[in-house]
Amino acid sequence: MYETEEPRDGHNKIPKGWLLFFFGGIIFLIGYIVSYTPAISGWSFYKEYDKEMALAAKSEKPAVVKEYSGDKEAIEEGKEIFANTCAPCHNADATGNIGPNLTAPKLKYGSTRNDLYETITKGRSGGMPSFLPQIGAEKISKVIAFLETLRKK
Ligand code: HEC
Numbered sequence: 001m002y003e004t005e006e007p008r009d010g011h012n013k014i015p016k017g018w019l020l021f022f023f024g025g026i027i028f029l030i031g032y033i034v035s036y037t038p039a040i041s042g043w044s045f046y047k048e049y050d051k052e053m054a055l056a057a058k059s060e061k062p063a064v065v066k067e068y069s070g071d072k073e074a075i076e077e078g079k080e081i082f083a084n085t086c087a088p089c090h091n092a093d094a095t096g097n098i099g100p101n102l103t104a105p106k107l108k109y110g111s112t113r114n115d116l117y118e119t120i121t122k123g124r125s126g127g128m129p130s131f132l133p134q135i136g137a138e139k140i141s142k143v144i145a146f147l148e149t150l151r152k153k
Pocket of ligand 1: 082085086087088089090098099100102106107108109110116119120124125126127128129131143
């Protein structure tokens with residue numbers, strides 16, 4: 001009267017999704033191991049690191065003096081920065097105090113824009129501090145524009 005439980009094909013079939021996942025996993029693992037094993041693919045943590053560092057170095061803008069000559073706003077700002085940052089040593093009108101007179105016709109370290117930039121960003125051995133870490137290239141460029149107005153008189 002009752003049916004015997006005879007095994008039928010349908011009961012033994014593993015669902016397709018599981019198979020896909022299983023073999024897919026194996027293929028992924030093999031691929032993963034191959035591509036991250038230095039002896040096989042040449043992949044190396046140090047190479048990745050070097051690549052990242054090279055990229056980072058490239059994206060850092062080199063600090064260069066910006067052209068603000070004659071830009072009234074920039075000069076005004078430069079004047080203020082000078083009053084706050086440089087005046088204690090060079091006097092408000094840049095005629096010198098502890099530091100030398102910056103309006104003199106000839107400066108020891110040169111008076112081109114690049115000379116001034118070099119002096120102010122990196123400092124000089126005779127007691128001139130380096131200002132790049134403190135105020136940055138932008139502000140230094142503005143101060144230089146201000147100094148130029150004093151030197152042209
Ligand atoms: C702590 C004092 C001090 C401060 C602050 C200071 N300086 Fe100087 N500066 C000096 C001294 C001292 C020298 C002379 C360095 C030397 O002869 O080696 C000098 C030299 C210079 C020179 C080179 C002059 C030359 O004859 O070649 C320039 C340009 C200059 N300073 C600009 C500035 C500017 C711009 C600032 C503000 C951002 C500033 N300094 C802030 C002390 C200072």
